[in-house]
Amino acid sequence: MTAKQDTQSLGAKAPLAAGFRDPVHDAQACFRAVMNAMARPGSRQPVGAPDLTPPAPLTPVAAALALTLLDYDTPLWLDKPLMASGAVKAFLRFHTGAPIVSEPVEAAFALVSSPGQMVPLAGFNQGSAEYPDSSATVILLGQDFQAAQTVTLSGPGIENSTVFSTGPLPPVFWEQAVANSRQFPRGIDLIFAGSSDIAALPRSTRILPTEA
C-alpha cells in the first residue's frame, strides 16, 4: 500500500519504469542465471534484461536481480547514490515491496552502485553459527569482468580452479573477501552484476589473490 502511494506521489514527476514484461518467465530465467552463477563461482552467466529501463544509478541487470529476488520478506540496503535517488527507491518499493533499511547489518540484500566506495563486507549480516543462511547477499553493480586484477578461485562448484577478474572494487576488497570465506559457514555471498551478465562468489569459495 505504501508502494502505491509512492507511485502516486511520484506520478506527477515521472512515470514509473516498468517491471518484467513477463514476470513469471523473466524472473525464472534470471533466477537460473543467479543459481548457475552461485553454483559455479566466478563463471559468467548471461542475464537478459532488455526490457528494463530502471532509473539510474540502478542498472537493468541489477534491476532484474532485484525483481527476481526481493519482496516484502527481504529487507534491502542501498548504498549512498542509490539511496539518494527517489526514483530508484520508488521503483524498488513498487516492484518488489522490499522494506528499505538504513543499516547494512539489517539487510538480507544489499545493492551497491558505487563499489569503489563500498562499506566493509564485515558490516553486513554474517549469519550465525546455527543459522548461517541468515546472512546477507550483496550485489555489486556496474562490474566489468575485464578488469586488470585477477584472483584464483577454488572450492565447491569449481573443477580444480578458475581465474576471475572483476572491478571496480576498493583496494581492500579481496582482503575482505578472503576474510569472509575464512569464517565459513558464516559469511556473506556476493553477486557481481555486469552490463549483460553476472558472476557470483559465495562464501564457500577459496580465494587466492594473483600477484599483480
Added chain:
Amino acid sequence: MTDTARIQDSIHEQDEYNFAYLDEQTKRMIRRAILKGIAIPGYQVPFASREMPMPYGWGTGGVQVTAAILGRNDCLKMIDQGSDDTTNAVSLRGFFEKTAGVRTTCETAEATIIQTRHRIPEKPLTGEQILVFQVPIPEPLRFLEPRETETRKMHALEDYGLMHVKLYEDIARNGHIATTYAYPVKVNDRYVMDPSPTPKFDNPKIDRMAALQLYGAGREKRIYAIPPHTKVRSLDFEDYPFEIQQFDKPCGLCGADNVYLDEVILDDEGGRMFVCSDSDYCEERRAQGHLGPMAADPAAARIGTKEPA
C-alpha cells in the same frame, strides 16, 4: 444456489494454476533458500514449505524445488526407485505436465532437470543437468538425537562425534557398518549430510558430480544443495573404509555389471532374478543389443516390457 456457484467459481480458479503451480512469492522464497543452500554446501536451510496438493512424505520438497527452478524450456525426468514408471513418479510427472506444460522424458541424457526419489541414474550426469532429490528426513543426526535444538548445535560446532560412535558401534557389533542407504556423507569437509535414502551404492556418484544437486524436504521444511564438483566423502574409518554394495550377477535383462539391481521374485519356489533398478539405462542397453542371461526367460518378458501384457 449462490454457494454452489461460488464453489464452482473457486474450483475454476484452481484450474488456472500459475506456471508450475506455486505462486511467485513462494517461488522467490524457495529460490532464496536454494541460493543459500548452494553457498553453504550440505547445510540444511529452513524454508517455509507450503502445503502441496500431494501429501507430505510423497515428494512435496522435491516438487517445490523443481517448481521453483523449472522454466518453459526445461525437459523434466521424474524417477522413483530408479524408474520412470513407478506410481508416484507417474503421478508427479503428470503434475508438472498439467501445471507447467513442460516437456518430459524418460531418457536421462535428454533431461535438464531430473527429480528423483531413492536413486541416482547410472548414466553420469553433465554440468547442464540438475538433480533434485526428494528427502524424507534431512537431518543425518536425527535418529541419534531427535531434538532439532541439539542437532543444530552439533552442526554449528561441527561436532559429529555421535555419528562416528554410531558407525563404530555397528562395526563392534557386526564387523562392518550396517548402514545400507541414507549413508551419511561429509560435504566439502564441513557438514555431515544425509544424501536421502539412496542406497550407498550411489554415494560415489555424489562426489564431485558435474551436475548441481538440490535436496528438498517438504514436511521437514529444509532445502540443501551440493554444487557441481564438490568433494563429498562417505563417512568411514581408516581400518574400515567405505564400500558399496556388490552384486554377484549382472542384470538379468541387459547384462550390465556395476549397476544397482532390484530383486524380482518370479515364483513361490525361490525363483528370482536381478534387474537394473534404473529402467531407462536397462532399456537403452537392450536397445543397443545387450542381452542378459535371463533375457530369453519367459518371466523376463513380463518384467522387461513397457506395456502390460
Added chain:
Amino acid sequence: MYVAVKGGEKAIRNAHKLTAKRRRGDTSVPALTLEQIAQQLSHSVARVMGEGSLYDETLAALAIKQARGDLIEAAFLMRAYRTTLPRFGYSTPVDTGAMRIERRISATYKDLPGGQVLGPTFDYSHRLLDFALAAEDDGVLRTAETAESVDEAMPRVTDLLGDEGLMEPDPVSDEDTPVGDLTREPLSFPADRDLRLQNLARGDEGFLLALAYSTQRGYGRTHPFAGEIRYGEVEVEFFAEELGFAVTLGSIKVTECQMVNQFAGSARAAPTFTRGYGLVFGQVERKAMSMAMVDRSMRWQELGEEQVAPAQDIEFVLSHSDNIQATGFVEHLKLPHYVDFQAELDLVRRMRAEWFGRREQQEEGEAAPEAAQ
C-alpha cells in the same frame, strides 16, 4: 505388479475413477448436498475448518464429501486449497469478550455475571441411540427455550479472578511485537507462545486430547479447572490502511476455553492461578479444552516448573501435532521402497551368514575339547 510397467498411469487413472464411484455409493440413494453436510454434520465441518486452517463451511462440506467423510483427508484438501489463496493481511485480534454467546459455562463458579448458558451440548445427554433418527424422523424438534444468543454482558471468568489479583495477568505483548506465523516462517525452537498456540489451533484433535489426558493422569499434572468455555459468534475486523480504521469482514463461530490452573508459586512467582488458553473454529469443545491444557503444560519454563512429561516438551508436541504432516509421512510407507529394501535384504543376508558362520566355529571349538577327552 503395481510398478515396473508403463501401466502405472492407467492404473492410477482407474484407481481414481473407482474411488469416485465408491464415494458416490449406491446411486439409488440420493447424493449428499453440501447444505446437508454443513447443517447436519456441523462438528465434522468445524473440525475440518480448524485443522484445515480455513474458515469456510461450504468448502469444508465439499472437502468432507469429496473425502468420503475422512476428516483428516478433508482437512488436507482445505490446507492445499488455502495455500493457493492470496493473502491480503492480518485481521485485528478477535474480541471474544464481545462474543454473541450461544453457550457459556464455568466450572469454577456456581453463578457469575451473565450466568451459565448451557446452549447446544451433548453434555448431560444419555448416550442412547435415537432410533427415531434412524427412521429419518426429525425426532424431538421442540423449540428450545433460549435458542437465541444471549445479549447480556458476559465478562470472562479469568477477568473476574484477575480483579482480585488471584490470576496471573494475561501476558500482553508489545503492540509492535510481530505475531509469528508458522505458515510463513518455518518453526524453529524454542518457539514462543504465539507460535505454539497457532500450532495447537491447527493441531490434531486426537493428539491434543491424548496429551491433555496424560497430564490429568500425572504426566506433568497442572491441576486444571474449566474456568470458562464459551461458544458463539465473533466479528473479524481488518484494519484498512487506506481508510485509517478497521472494517468488519464478517463473523465466525468459535469456541474459547480458558483453563484456570492452580499454581503453588516458585522462587520467582507468588502462588496464583495460571492460564491455559484454547481457541478453535466452530463448536469443538474437546479440542479447545485439550488445547488449553497442553498450552498450560508447555508454559513450564516461564513459570519455573520442571519438565517431566511429554505434554510439556515443546519440540515434541509442536513437531508431531500436525495430522496433515503425520498422515503424509506415515502413509508414505505405501510408496515403493524396494531400492532401500534391496539394500537391507543384502545386508540381512550377509549378517545372517556371518552369524551362522560364527556359531558354527563356536560349536566346533566346543566340540574339539570333548573329542580330546
